[in-house]
Amino acid sequence: MSNISSPNSVDITPTPKILRTLGDIPFEIWQCFAELIDNSLDAFADAERRGIQIPTPTIHVYWSRESTPSQDREIVINDNALGMDLASLENAAKAGYSANDPISHLGLFGMGFNIATARLGGETDFVSSQKGDTKYTGIKINFEQLIKKRTFIAPVINEEKEDSNDSGTRITIRNLKDGIYGQLQKKLTQIRRQLETIYSPILTRNKVRIVLQGKQLSPRLHCVWSDSRYVIRKGEKVFARKEIDCDLGETRFDTQKNRYLSDDEIAEYEIHETPFPDHIVIRSRRLKGWIGIQRFSDTTQFGLDFIRNGRKILVNDKSLFEFENPDTGTKSIEYPIELGSTTGGRIVGELTVDYLLPTYQKNAFDTSGRAWRLTAEAIRGAGPILPKSRKAVGADGENDSPLGKLINAYRRPDAGTRTLALPNPVARDFYKRFISNDQEYLSDEKWFKAAQEADRDRGEGNQRLTPVNVGETPSDDVDSYLANVTSGDTSSAPPVQTASSRVVPPVVNSTRASLLPLSEKIESASGLYTYKSQIVGMTVTVRCMKNGHNIRHQDEKVPCVLFLDGQEVDFFYDPQHSVLSEYPISPKQLLLHGLAEKFAFRDTNAGVSFSTALWGLIDNHLDEERINHQSLQERAGSIISNIKERLPELLGHRFEAVKTTIQEAPREEEDFARRLLEEAPNLLELYQNCGNGAEQTLGYVCESIIKRLVSKFPEEFFDSKLFNLPYTTLKIGDPATRERLRKIPIDRVLSYITDIASLLQGSHSQNKHELLRYANTMSLMEGLVQ
Template identity: 30%
Template sequence: MNQDFDLTPDPRVLQMLGEINLHQWRCLAELIDNSIDGFLHAARSGSPVDAPEIGVSLPTADNEDARVVVKDNGPGMSFDLLENAVKAGWSGNSPLSSLGLFGMGFNIATARLGLVTEVWTSRAGDPEEVGVRIDLNDLRATGNFKVPRQTRAKPDHNAHGTTIVITGLKPDQRAYLARSNNQKTIRKHLSRAYSSLLGKSEAGKIRLMVGGTRLSPRRHCVWNEERTVSYPDGTVARAVEMIDIKLAPRRYCTHCMRTLAPSEEKCPTGSPSCQIVETERRIHGWIGLQRYLHNTEFGIDFIRNGRKIEISNKDLFSWSDGETSEVEYPTDDQRNRGRFVGEIHIDHCRVSYTKDRFERDDPAWNEMVRIVRGEGPLRPIVAKQRGYAGNDSPLYRLYQAFRRSSPQGKNGLWSRVLVVRDNDRAQQMAELFEADDPDYLTDERWWQLVQEQDKEVLGDTPGDAGDTPLPAGFVDDDATPADGEGTPPESEPEPEPPAPPPPPVRHQLYELSRKYVHPTFRVEYDVQAYAVEPDDPDLPSGLPWVLKLDDVATRTYGFLVDAAHDVFRSTTMTPLDGLLTELTHRTVEFLRGQSQDPSVAGVLADFRRQYCVDTRLDPQEIIALATSVLGDIARAIPTMAEVSGEKLYEELEDGEKATIARRMANRDVPDHKPVIKEGRFWEYADLESLRKLFNRRPEMFFDGRFWNDGYSAIDFGNDGVTEQARRGVLARYDAYFGDAIWLANQSPSDVDRASRDVVIRATCSVRLLKSDTAD
């Protein structure tokens, strides 16, 4: 007797789907995707929804009545469509142009959050709403998937949309969702994930409300795409690289959701349900520079059909030869901070069933990688050594110009790398950007700081203030009275007043102009700082600075400073120190007699810890700086050497060779021979070996090869004098090497125990060892 097998899944399958580890915001995104797909389908069919809106309600308390509700005013569904929509594995969407994909998102999301889900939906003109209730415990008890259809009256027959209500929330989900900080995190993720669709879509401007808050697209805080940097060799680097590449169309199976290889005429699965279509393919977007550095907030967002699948991904910043993988960015920042960001649309690439990752085995992914970053390493020296040449990818161009977080060379300009030196300040400004403060939406404030930093490097004195307005409160006491005040009789004409004196020359100091907040007592000062001349009428005679309350209502202070005053001809006193001293005394006076009653020493220490980051002798940072600079020298040797790598290797002592071999083995270098031949073995050498090479072959390093100081070019016309001059240059740089090596070999506790003068000298030596040349 022929019998069919009954392969209907056990109801426990739905509960097992809920065990898939999916972040709460991604669960909500799966339900939001369905609503957006409804809006898109309506628009494409010629019946767009007016004012499309999605509302997400989250629990306000951690109790058994807590629920999650997702409601939209979309086109709604019929009975049959609703039945399919809640059925695991069914999808009526086009996998090429919709957000919904596998037909599992609804089931995974709802089962992950709670045990009971109700869906109610109706179309315009329907007399009632239709619904379904899915209780996972009931399904398991009955042993089947059959649930009754439900209906309820609809007061307005013209209303339309769908409502999903999840109750019986799991205890861990309920506790997480009820916390206000977690809801803030969810909103942040959703506003970023849907940033492309919230601003503009085929369905119009979609309004997304989460927990009563309307979400706005979360933009990247990047330098203006028109901002460029020109170099002496004529090359121009752009702060933003635009990408728009149209690829050859490919055949695609809508049933199996896979792109066919060019040689495949039919889908290899051979299913009778396979349907082959030809799909257009395009990679577009941008990569660019964030206006601040961060340890985690950087990377590329990868987008499918308007929704960000991967956010702040850093895969393209590493290079693999198939055996080993090396991180190439960030490697030049002492604190391992990055700023490369971007948005890349790859609608035709396959994603995982949880829609949190693009599948790396899809040929479309590798195709995108080749377009965005090229095939070889981003590091030019390593690329050349590995036989790669001609990389002109967007990420390669960005990397060559802007991978560093500080200028190259001892007198490098910050404008060449578009970096604000005080990164804490840059981040605070970015927060104002996020808050839509109009003064911070463009990059002008960041650019003003960069220009001011360059003037310090170049030694420029503050120039004519020109159009710089005088700070409020600093005005001439003899100003002309307002109309009608003190006007003399017409019979006695007042003699013509003398011409007013020209306004004092003032130059705004953007680096000091900011809001200062004491980290403990939260006393705030909004300061506008200006560099002034010694004879400025508002600067008391002979004093280096003055701080005055300009505007009582806004608590805005004016700080006038004579930067040329003798007090600043010191290694330990700067205008910032003067300002912080003033703020300290004002804070102590403000809090005097209160419960805190702080001391001057404590308040000043707190202010300096908060705002003097650049001058702080942090042991970990300066050790990392020494290691980084010495590493730069080691990596540059293959490009500077005029002899082969084997020749330089043979000059080493046996012990030095053994150290290199041991370190190569520890780092799993597969074959040491090409490393030696290419001269890359210096990356594994002891630091003293590097110093010995410098003393053996100083001509490799000077005269514009690594440093601009002359060595071979020194010629006094007398052999003895010339040799003496060269020995002087060699001894000076050898001392720099000694200090840097000492610092790189210390632990943070060792540096803490060392004298302040020793640490300052070693730190200065490290900075003097920085290269003067471009890579």
């Protein structure tokens, strides 16, 4: 260590304790591995830039078996890149030193190696070898010895090398810190999942293998709808996947300080006509990638992934789903709004932002600079995204940004093709098959079929109409429907059938083979069923009988039949049978009952009863029929929000008459005004003066005002303008008859809105029967609203 060298200067070189202190920086184990993996990836990238091909580039990360004595356990990270000489290795081990170009490399600050190794253990062997070398050469870093000797000088070590043609770098960490080995064993799956997530872009290219504890990492792909799927919003197709390629311009970047120059700093050079030094370069800022719609909703597993040089820095980031008011600094969540706490969101994406500057932990970006602001605006546009929020702050027009279009078109998760969504329990089941690499569920064909089935279940697409059974040979000739009619003397008596000649028809039982062509598979209900997760289940194919065809057993029509072949089950049901059409029983309930019998018989030696199997099946597979007060309230709020959002376009051309209707109930108008004052004060004057844009205030009315507006202006709501019920198209009878008929759809909708308002204002103490009523109301209303 140096001493004071002169009266005017002091040596402030830190002691070697600082190296061990780096181990106190809060890095998770997977982050430590990632720092060391980054160095290997940079080495492979350098070889590729130099045009040198490495056969099967591979990075191995592994640690000792549990049978190894604790004092001998070690962690090893090695690669087969080009390797380094001793001088390069010496620099790589120096804290704060980085020879990397910060633009194209993953490693940036020269601290990753030191933090990662110090976090994991007390001693590190860092060796490397180049092609042609006869041994591995490197250094041993032992913190206790360095501190004891008060020196930063580490001894050089050599290790044997089997093949002189091999090359690469190996890091061996020993004297593992307390708790590290236990976490490795306990969190192996979590560590693997995290590394597969952040390196998915690199793993997808299949250029580098990363092997963790003997098992190769695989990319964790997003489960999204294909780019050919779309929904319609305001007459425009909004596709489920949007490609982004946006040039955000060029600016000056300091490669030594790893930062962008400010406009003032650039101007200083230009004003004085001073040439920029070599380390200040022109750097382009290009945003590339995609955003799209996930095939399932989740309360946490959604958001945008931001990628820098192949590694994901931000995963499932939701910051761009918020709008920050520049005047007040307050933030408001714009997505997900409807069913956000129970169902969640489904917008995801992968965006390459090589130009953004990550923090030293590589789990965030510097969001204070202009580069981030330009990125955010390119993705989500300026101002709020939701139409109602834009009007509240005085923003003009729609937010046509990539994210804005997706949020406005896909924010409602109602099951069906109109929103490109599945019932969430079905979607979660399909996703399990997707991540298990079930080929039938990788594409979105079966998913879309399940969305179509949801349309049918809600009575959309004319599915409620039963087609006429025209028989096998349709004809207008009545005689063709009469048996054994022959031409000739019509007065002759028909032959008398004797008892001996009478034929007893055989008993008819439907078979699997006979039912298959008369039915269609229900993707959303088919799958693996079990009453307990660790018990071997049965793979069930559910099939619905086509209209006009039924199931027979002992010559009687039956609602369903179940065929078992080993662990494979075919379940057929007839939706027209009275048990299903006239009673509150679903096909899945009948299926679970049948499966419970089969499981109880199969597992009787294990003491499994019918009731035990049935309870388990209900708990595992009937989630969509579970009554949950919170989710019902969120569904109710979603319906009301949708109606409010549509009011300006429906009633804007009659605003003065609408305002008069609102004023007929002074207390309701007062509450309406209070809401405007709190949420959109700039709209209050428009309402008072009936100014241009005053119709936007209708997005803030209460449920009671909605009811009065529907009752007062039904012609603006029905006939598929908002509700899929006829009104002006009802032209039967005299005026009095038409008036009575037209009152029926109005009363129906008003009763639904009354139930919804009651649910939104009610408490959690409502009983099961009340919640069942509300659930039915939600389903009926969701089927009516366009």
